[in-house]
Amino acid sequence: MNMSTTQATFSISLIDLEVLIRRVVREAVHEELASILDYVEHEGADDPAGDAEILADALALSRRYRDNKEGWKSWEDFKEELKRAEAAGELPR
Numbered sequence: 001m002n003m004s005t006t007q008a009t010f011s012i013s014l015i016d017l018e019v020l021i022r023r024v025v026r027e028a029v030h031e032e033l034a035s036i037l038d039y040v041e042h043e044g045a046d047d048p049a050g051d052a053e054i055l056a057d058a059l060a061l062s063r064r065y066r067d068n069k070e071g072w073k074s075w076e077d078f079k080e081e082l083k084r085a086e087a088a089g090e091l092p093r
Contacts, residue, residue: 012020065072073081085091 082091
């Protein structure tokens with residue numbers, strides 16, 4: 001498909017530009033606040049005991065991986081492996 005690019009020039013008053021910018025910012029802030037509210041609603045009530053349990057499980061898993069290096073790689077090693085696989089064409093497309 002051969003598409004030519006078209007340029008257009010628009011003139012807008014400073015008042016209209018300000019109104020447009022305010023609208024865009026208001027909508028962006030509204031979306032962000034709605035996203036935060038959605039996250040908070042799904043997060044649930046404060047549960048210090050549950051949070052402590054999750055943290056303890058994560059620390060135990062971290063120690064297990066630290067002590068048993070099989071199946072564990074650093075982020076840097078993973079990125080290098082990914083680069084090699086990509087260069088070799090081994091990644092699905």
